[in-house]
Amino acid sequence: MVNLTIDDKQVTAPKNSTIYDAAKINGIKIPILCHDKKLKPFGACRMCLVEVEQMRGRQVPACTTPITEGMIIRTSTPDIIKARKMVLELLLLNHPIDCPVCDKGGDCDLQNLTYEYKVNANRFSDEKFHHEIDYSNPLIERDMNRCVLCGKCARICDEIVSFGALTFISRGIETKIGCEFEGSLNCEFCGSCVSVCPVGSLLARPFKFKARFWALTNQKSVCGYCGTGCNLTLGVKDNKVLTTVYDENQGFHNGQLCCRGRFGYQFINSDKRLNTPLVRKNGSLTEATWDEALELVAARLKGAGSSAAALATPRLTNEELVLFKRLMETAGSANYDHSAGYAHAALTEGFAKSFGAAASPATILDIQKSDLLLVIKTDSYETHPVIGFEINMAVKNKGVKLNILSDKRGKLSKLPDAQTLVHTPGSEIAVINALAKTILDDKLAAGTAAAIPGYADLEKALAGFTPEAVAGQSGLAASAIKRLANDYAKAEKALILFPIGNAYPGHNADLASAVANLALLTGKLGTEGSGVLCMAEKNNSQGAVDMGFYATSGLNAGQIMDGCASGAIKTLFVAGENPVVSYPNRAAISAALDKVEFLVVSDLFMTETAAMADVVLPACSFAEKEGTFTSVDRRVQHIKPAIRNIGQSRTDFEIFGQLIAKLGGQAPATPATVFGEIAASAPGYAGMSYASLGETGAFAPVAVTAAFVVPKTVAVEPAAGKLALVTGSALYHNGTLSQFGEGPMHVCPEGYLELSRTDAAKLQIKENDLLNVASAIGSTKLKARITPRMPEGVLFSPYHFGAAAINQVWSGAPVTWVTVTK
Amino acid sequence: MNVHDSHRADDRHRALERVMQQHRLRPDSLIEILHAAQRQFGWLDRDVLGLIAARLRLPPSLVYGVASFYHAFRLEPPGRHRCTVCTGTSCHLKGGSRLLQQLEQHFGIACGATAPDGSLTLENVRCLGACGLAPLIVIDDEACPHASFGPVVERLTASLDGEDTSP
Numbered sequence: 001m002v003n004l005t006i007d008d009k010q011v012t013a014p015k016n017s018t019i020y021d022a023a024k025i026n027g028i029k030i031p032i033l034c035h036d037k038k039l040k041p042f043g044a045c046r047m048c049l050v051e052v053e054q055m056r057g058r059q060v061p062a063c064t065t066p067i068t069e070g071m072i073i074r075t076s077t078p079d080i081i082k083a084r085k086m087v088l089e090l091l092l093l094n095h096p097i098d099c100p101v102c103d104k105g106g107d108c109d110l111q112n113l114t115y116e117y118k119v120n121a122n123r124f125s126d127e128k129f130h131h132e133i134d135y136s137n138p139l140i141e142r143d144m145n146r147c148v149l150c151g152k153c154a155r156i157c158d159e160i161v162s163f164g165a166l167t168f169i170s171r172g173i174e175t176k177i178g179c180e181f182e183g184s185l186n187c188e189f190c191g192s193c194v195s196v197c198p199v200g201s202l203l204a205r206p207f208k209f210k211a212r213f214w215a216l217t218n219q220k221s222v223c224g225y226c227g228t229g230c231n232l233t234l235g236v237k238d239n240k241v242l243t244t245v246y247d248e249n250q251g252f253h254n255g256q257l258c259c260r261g262r263f264g265y266q267f268i269n270s271d272k273r274l275n276t277p278l279v280r281k282n283g284s285l286t287e288a289t290w291d292e293a294l295e296l297v298a299a300r301l302k303g304a305g306s307s308a309a310a311l312a313t314p315r316l317t318n319e320e321l322v323l324f325k326r327l328m329e330t331a332g333s334a335n336y337d338h339s340a341g342y343a344h345a346a347l348t349e350g351f352a353k354s355f356g357a358a359a360s361p362a363t364i365l366d367i368q369k370s371d372l373l374l375v376i377k378t379d380s381y382e383t384h385p386v387i388g389f390e391i392n393m394a395v396k397n398k399g400v401k402l403n404i405l406s407d408k409r410g411k412l413s414k415l416p417d418a419q420t421l422v423h424t425p426g427s428e429i430a431v432i433n434a435l436a437k438t439i440l441d442d443k444l445a446a447g448t449a450a451a452i453p454g455y456a457d458l459e460k461a462l463a464g465f466t467p468e469a470v471a472g473q474s475g476l477a478a479s480a481i482k483r484l485a486n487d488y489a490k491a492e493k494a495l496i497l498f499p500i501g502n503a504y505p506g507h508n509a510d511l512a513s514a515v516a517n518l519a520l521l522t523g524k525l526g527t528e529g530s531g532v533l534c535m536a537e538k539n540n541s542q543g544a545v546d547m548g549f550y551a552t553s554g555l556n557a558g559q560i561m562d563g564c565a566s567g568a569i570k571t572l573f574v575a576g577e578n579p580v581v582s583y584p585n586r587a588a589i590s591a592a593l594d595k596v597e598f599l600v601v602s603d604l605f606m607t608e609t610a611a612m613a614d615v616v617l618p619a620c621s622f623a624e625k626e627g628t629f630t631s632v633d634r635r636v637q638h639i640k641p642a643i644r645n646i647g648q649s650r651t652d653f654e655i656f657g658q659l660i661a662k663l664g665g666q667a668p669a670t671p672a673t674v675f676g677e678i679a680a681s682a683p684g685y686a687g688m689s690y691a692s693l694g695e696t697g698a699f700a701p702v703a704v705t706a707a708f709v710v711p712k713t714v715a716v717e718p719a720a721g722k723l724a725l726v727t728g729s730a731l732y733h734n735g736t737l738s739q740f741g742e743g744p745m746h747v748c749p750e751g752y753l754e755l756s757r758t759d760a761a762k763l764q765i766k767e768n769d770l771l772n773v774a775s776a777i778g779s780t781k782l783k784a785r786i787t788p789r790m791p792e793g794v795l796f797s798p799y800h801f802g803a804a805a806i807n808q809v810w811s812g813a814p815v816t817w818v819t820v821t822k
Numbered sequence: 823m824n825v826h827d828s829h830r831a832d833d834r835h836r837a838l839e840r841v842m843q844q845h846r847l848r849p850d851s852l853i854e855i856l857h858a859a860q861r862q863f864g865w866l867d868r869d870v871l872g873l874i875a876a877r878l879r880l881p882p883s884l885v886y887g888v889a890s891f892y893h894a895f896r897l898e899p900p901g902r903h904r905c906t907v908c909t910g911t912s913c914h915l916k917g918g919s920r921l922l923q924q925l926e927q928h929f930g931i932a933c934g935a936t937a938p939d940g941s942l943t944l945e946n947v948r949c950l951g952a953c954g955l956a957p958l959i960v961i962d963d964e965a966c967p968h969a970s971f972g973p974v975v976e977r978l979t980a981s982l983d984g985e986d987t988s989p
Binding site: 158163164165166167168169170171178179180181414416 | 868871875879880881882883884885886887890891
């Protein structure tokens with residue numbers, strides 16, 4: 001700690017702080033326009049000038065000057081106030097005073113400082129700028145006439161998002177922020193630039209002219225898309241969520257969000273939300289009362305036993321999932337599952353066996369504290385973009401080494417010094433085994449490894465996985481495998497990350513065990529910056545696992561579908577899932593749901609699955625609920641309702657509770673009561689309560705009981721003349737819910753088929769050509785997207801879309817062999 | 823583009839690639855590489871900047887930002903002839919700036935711009951380091967010391983008229 005004096009106050013601050021930071025942590029406010037705590041100091045705006053006595057009273061920028069012992073600083077002498085006034089006069093010289101129509105009004109740093117420093121006249125005069133306003137995209141408006149050139153947008157896009165869409169162009173008075181060739185913005189549309197803009201230069205277009213900033217009520221919540229667990233502030237007016245509000249102090253991510261988090265909120269107040277319960281009468285769904293609908297469902301469930309089954313989306317709260325399970329148990333059925341039954345297997349089977357706990361023994365906070373990251377699939381950026389930002393920052397700011405094992409290249413491969421090993425699709429487990437084999441052969445294993453149960457079996461099982469043997473089937477050089485194994489084993493701290501989800505059937509229990517073996521062999525577990533992080537797809541996927549909402553004694557999702565088809569399952573209750581789109585093999589799923597006698601769907605929207613139902617119950621979004629979500633790293637976070645229920649919709653908590661009561665059971669009164677039960681029973685949740693979770697949430701610790709498990713490998717046999725289709729997530733989407741978020745749909749409105757330049761040339765395909773993709777189970781039509789990241793012979797398609805869905809082609813195998821024709 | 827042109831383009835790309843390799847594709851050698859590219863191509867077009875960005879793993883916006891910052895880099899094709907007027911302190915005092923104005927008027931081109939037919943680019947430079955020759959003008963890499971309006975116009979007109987415009 002360093003001792004210094006600021007404004008006659010004796011204060012201390014950590015070494016390496018700047019004057020600005022030191023003042024801030026001691027509650028002294030220094031005005032500034034170009035500073036954001038996530039970004040490196042820049043010193044562009046000159047508003048933060050202070051006087052330092054040791055520098056003979058010279059005015060220095062507080063944001064770039066490091067503190068030294070005994071420094072005597074004055075932040076608001078008459079001279080400084082005069083200087084700041086002049087800075088504001090100079091800024092206002094070119095900045096248009098169009099505050100009445102500017103959406104930033106009330107939240108504008110320049111406006112607030114002008115008011116604070118009483119700049120009511122200007123001694124200078126000059127013309128305003130006449131830059132053209134960029135309206136070319138539907139999400140971000142760029143009005144460079146209002147820009148004060150603080151550079152925050154360009155810096156956040158480079159330092160955190162690592163995209164570099166914006167930069168300073170030209171110089172002197174002509175300087176402006178823009179894209180290459182002064183063209184229009186064409187980027188990831190995460191809106192980070194909008195969030196940090198101190199003036200109205202960069203605005204969220206969906207929020208334009210919707211409300212004045214001071215008319216909004218800010219409600220804190222947790223994002224309802226992926227499993228990262230980002231905190232959100234929802235801007236609410238008249239029971240409508242109108243925007244997300246940036247708060248740099250929120251969450252581990254300091255308010256940083258991705259496209260779907262920032263711009264995907266529209267589904268909450270969408271016109272397409274279901275408002276009333278619907279009951280099928282004479283073949284069509286007609287409006288009904290809640291009583292009527294719930295009576296029908298209760299009558300079907302009562303005493304149904306194992307002929308009833310349930311599928312839930314892991315977007316429900318922990319409390320709702322517990323209640324749903326209880327409802328099924330009251331009905332006498334143990335048939336309940338989520339995420340197609342296989343998408344949670346990495347946790348519920350893989351980690352459960354390897355670590356003795358169905359959770360990841362690492363947190364997101366370990367990413368920046370590690371020395372080496374091993375990322376399985378570049379898709380990790382697309383599935384969890386804010387974790388992707390953490391990786392960007394680790395690599396760019398902390399010098400963490402990045403190694404990627406993937407079936408295609410991606411944004412992460414573009415990071416400085418990133419090593420990407422592109423293997424043939426489906427061979428990842430063999431490659432990871434080869435890494436383990438190299439670690440054993442090169443005597444890189446930790447001394448403790450041999451004592452872990454299963455060591456001898458693993459050693460024996462890995463005999464055939466020499467790098468040379470795996471090189472052939474994986475398309476990698478044996479030397480590359482050996483180098484990666486050495487790098488991983490020799491790094492002091494190393495973290496492995498991999499995504500799981502409906503679209504990643506190859507990321508199964510065996511993959512989880514294979515990576516767990518690596519960590520156990522080298523002892524990279526249980527210390528800060530080391531471990532394995534399995535990134536589950538949805539906002540409460542980890543919670544669904546922790547609540548035990550998956551098949552243990554009953555049927556799993558796949559078997560439930562088979563049961564529907566065979567007639568063994570007569571009543572199916574689907575809460576929030578949309579199997580018709582999100583489960584593989586659409587024809588089979590549709591046929592099964594057609595066959596089942598009674599289908600109940602509770603959902604926000606009339607999804608493809610809901611349209612087949614006999615009873616549809618309008619459910620609530622996360623913004624209307626109270627409960628808890630558990631993120632991929634088991635951070636348990638409490639959410640409170642930000643708005644009242646839309647229409648007649650009810651939360652799934654109310655729906656399940658009322659059904660339990662109708663079946664004669666005892667329904668808990670509030671989510672808090674259920675959370676009390678969770679805290680008493682779920683492993684790691686002991687001692688938690690809504691009060692103890694607070695605003696930041698709390699980690700449910702993972703107790704590891706290590707064991708080596710031999711992963712099964714299935715060799716993917718190439719099919720002659722066919723191309724390998726792999727499925728996955730698009731950056732802008734998560735599950736099927738984001739189809740109802742306008743922001744993501746503006747940027748990525750439909751499915752597509754990504755293919756390599758070589759294959760495109762061979763098949764004479766041009767960008768945006770409509771292609772017919774056919775496999776053994778069916779065909780669909782998708783637009784071509786030709787990208788340099790795809791290896792020859794490999795195709796990629798995202799799975800989120802109901803129209804021209806890839807699950808008409810995709811059988812659920814990690815690799816589907818298809819033919820592509822124009 | 824005919825066969826001859828495409829061959830030349832390939833040579834130029836190869837030369838640029840050689841320079842980038844000499845710099846080991848280091849992003850911090852961007853400015854040197856931009857100079858090399860401009861030497862090869864005469865100016866920096868979208869394709870060349872895009873290529874450099876991709877090879878150095880830099881965002882295209884940043885490469886464009888750097889190229890637009892320095893006046894040394896041309897982002898538009900130069901004319902077939904080039905007239906550079908020195909407006910450094912000595913040349914300015916000796917009437918260089920006035921000369922530039924006169925030339926702008928005479929040829930109807932603003933300083934820094936190229937005639938619509940692509941025949942002539944008129945530009946200024948801050949100092950050529952030959953103050954003893956003020957006012958100094960450089961026409962197509964050839965210095966015209968102690969320049970004055972009449973002779974310069976004559977010289978330029980001769981160059982423009984003497985152009986071989988046959989296909």
